[in-house]
Amino acid sequence: MNRSRLRLDLIFRPGAAALAGLLIAVHLFANPLPAQASWSAVGPAGGDARALAAVPGDSNRIYMGTTDSWIYESADRGASWRRLAKLGESDDLIVDHIVVDPGDPATIYAAAWKLDPAGGGLWVSRDGGKSWTESAGLRDQSIRAFTQAPSDPRTLFAGTLEGVFRSADGGASWAQISPPGSSEIHEIESLAVDPADPNIVYAGTWHLPWKTTDGGKNWESIKTGIIEDSDVFSIVLDAARPSIVYLSACSGIYKSENAGERFRRIQGIPSSARRTRVLMQDPRHPATVYAGTTEGLYKTLDGGKSFKAMTGPDVIVNDVFVDPTNTDRVLLATDRGGALASTDGGSSFAPSNQGFSGRKVEALLVDRGDSDRLYAGAVNDKSYGGVFVSADGGARWEQLSDGLDGRDVFSLAQAADGTVLAGTGHGIFALEAGTEKPPILHWQPRNVIVNTPIKAATETHYGKRVNVEKQVRDAARELDSRVNALDLTGKDLAGKDLAGKTESGEVWLAATTGGLFTSRDRGASWQGGPVMGASDYLSVTSRGGTMAAARPDGAVLSFDAGLTWTPMGIPEMLTRIHRVAFSADGTLWLGAREGVYFTHDLGKTWLWIERLPLRDVDDLYWDARRDRVLVSSRSSEQIFSIDPKTLDWQWSRTGFRIALIRAAAERLVAASLLDGVVIESPAAKAESGRQ
Numbered sequence: 001m002n003r004s005r006l007r008l009d010l011i012f013r014p015g016a017a018a019l020a021g022l023l024i025a026v027h028l029f030a031n032p033l034p035a036q037a038s039w040s041a042v043g044p045a046g047g048d049a050r051a052l053a054a055v056p057g058d059s060n061r062i063y064m065g066t067t068d069s070w071i072y073e074s075a076d077r078g079a080s081w082r083r084l085a086k087l088g089e090s091d092d093l094i095v096d097h098i099v100v101d102p103g104d105p106a107t108i109y110a111a112a113w114k115l116d117p118a119g120g121g122l123w124v125s126r127d128g129g130k131s132w133t134e135s136a137g138l139r140d141q142s143i144r145a146f147t148q149a150p151s152d153p154r155t156l157f158a159g160t161l162e163g164v165f166r167s168a169d170g171g172a173s174w175a176q177i178s179p180p181g182s183s184e185i186h187e188i189e190s191l192a193v194d195p196a197d198p199n200i201v202y203a204g205t206w207h208l209p210w211k212t213t214d215g216g217k218n219w220e221s222i223k224t225g226i227i228e229d230s231d232v233f234s235i236v237l238d239a240a241r242p243s244i245v246y247l248s249a250c251s252g253i254y255k256s257e258n259a260g261e262r263f264r265r266i267q268g269i270p271s272s273a274r275r276t277r278v279l280m281q282d283p284r285h286p287a288t289v290y291a292g293t294t295e296g297l298y299k300t301l302d303g304g305k306s307f308k309a310m311t312g313p314d315v316i317v318n319d320v321f322v323d324p325t326n327t328d329r330v331l332l333a334t335d336r337g338g339a340l341a342s343t344d345g346g347s348s349f350a351p352s353n354q355g356f357s358g359r360k361v362e363a364l365l366v367d368r369g370d371s372d373r374l375y376a377g378a379v380n381d382k383s384y385g386g387v388f389v390s391a392d393g394g395a396r397w398e399q400l401s402d403g404l405d406g407r408d409v410f411s412l413a414q415a416a417d418g419t420v421l422a423g424t425g426h427g428i429f430a431l432e433a434g435t436e437k438p439p440i441l442h443w444q445p446r447n448v449i450v451n452t453p454i455k456a457a458t459e460t461h462y463g464k465r466v467n468v469e470k471q472v473r474d475a476a477r478e479l480d481s482r483v484n485a486l487d488l489t490g491k492d493l494a495g496k497d498l499a500g501k502t503e504s505g506e507v508w509l510a511a512t513t514g515g516l517f518t519s520r521d522r523g524a525s526w527q528g529g530p531v532m533g534a535s536d537y538l539s540v541t542s543r544g545g546t547m548a549a550a551r552p553d554g555a556v557l558s559f560d561a562g563l564t565w566t567p568m569g570i571p572e573m574l575t576r577i578h579r580v581a582f583s584a585d586g587t588l589w590l591g592a593r594e595g596v597y598f599t600h601d602l603g604k605t606w607l608w609i610e611r612l613p614l615r616d617v618d619d620l621y622w623d624a625r626r627d628r629v630l631v632s633s634r635s636s637e638q639i640f641s642i643d644p645k646t647l648d649w650q651w652s653r654t655g656f657r658i659a660l661i662r663a664a665a666e667r668l669v670a671a672s673l674l675d676g677v678v679i680e681s682p683a684a685k686a687e688s689g690r691q
Contacts, residue, residue, distance in 0.1 A: 047358020159188025177216025204232025292317025377409025423483025
């Protein structure tokens, strides 16, 4: 870590129109030196796994491709994983195919593609994955299929959005063998090569399959028996009888017994699971074929005459690996669930993700009474996600999602008594113990909205009709908005106890896409809605009865614990606000696209940390233990820690793109954008010092 000293220069700027204050820019001098900090991903385990490949002759060593440019390696048949290498500079490569050269296991090929914009490429390692080189001949190609000729390991084939490419020299050079600019043979999704003749190649496109028997000089359509305009996801040739061809498409699974001249649709797979992404033949039992679909894994023992579902429909299968030394051991690469392992031929599966975390964590909470107890809220994982809890600082995680029903979790907060709330894509839930023996924790909804506005009414008093104003309780309705932020530290100072002393009742505050809501009964009911004509609020913060809330284009203040709100002046050059937070002295901090700002007078004047080398600030959090403001950006691997008194700042390079940052006792913990929860090591902490 490094610190940079600062001095203050006053720069006068026009303030926000509402308050016409002064903007004061804070200049930080001294260039920061690179900080080498050691951070590690600790889970929760799981995420999106796309491809599996074992070293030929050594099934202990398996490689796994992911959706964030990383390749993982296992040395124990997939029981545990470690990060091996990242391909390219971006974080959005989908590594869909990995091939290990059987003649030289140190040579590994990894083919990838990007979702948006279309792109990708081929990376080659000649040293077992320690270093990788991008193949110039396929640079920026969206590679959707990749395979090696079984009879000639130096002959490789790649299927891209442009067509079919071949290399005859182990990937050193490439040539297109499908007709360039063809209106038919493009958008190649699957490839298969005859086990004895590398000139016989099958290519599945987004619109039916094709075949060449002369290395690409001529191609023929092999669509007889296949429903028109079928996307062909996978092609498998029987290793002993290559005239037997299995083909999976969006319209179902097909089989040909005459090398593709005619196909027939195989019965047994429900139509709802017809998108079969991958077919895999048992290497020892040719009649046994696995079908990985978007709605579970299926298996046939009789060459496709009948199929049996081996998993539930919630499993999305991207790849299947059958251990050739023990075909009862089957690994699946799945969406959300990561790697699933079976030791009984697919009859049962269990997660096998130790060391692998590809979770997208949007919410992170450190327990106020136990800094080793962490809560992480995940998105995009449905039944595999929700909330995860670790009681040992991230070493082990437990899924704690009963009652959330697959909802995404965008915020987590804890009340003074330890109650944990989760803000989801559809409402607020509280974690409570059930009535079981021993009790099991469940999430219970806390989504009742009951407003009591003052309304005009006409009443009869002493025989006369008069207009009066009175509080009227609206009919209850349900809070079903996305809950972006929660603050459970607010106080209502208006009440008096029997001795005349001021009471300090809890007031909970929520920022949602439906407006701002407060609760004075611990979430039993909420009051609120749109504020200042706006609904989409992103961040909230409380300091006693004073509250602040931010939406992308503005901010509001409340001095009565959320009963009423007033607009707050903000620097006029801001284009998007992401976070607000109070520090201990009452300073209000603001994180925005333009950087970090703060005000000592609730928006009348603002100070800007101009030389802070971080913009597009997505998260800003006050660390009460060390009285520091923590800052991070989704576009950066760096995190910053600012002293609110001296405005010294420290920084650390995490090695991960950070979504948000929190403090856990003497070290920092963060939610990464693509790799779950990451934690600062003791070695990283020791590198701190003044420059």
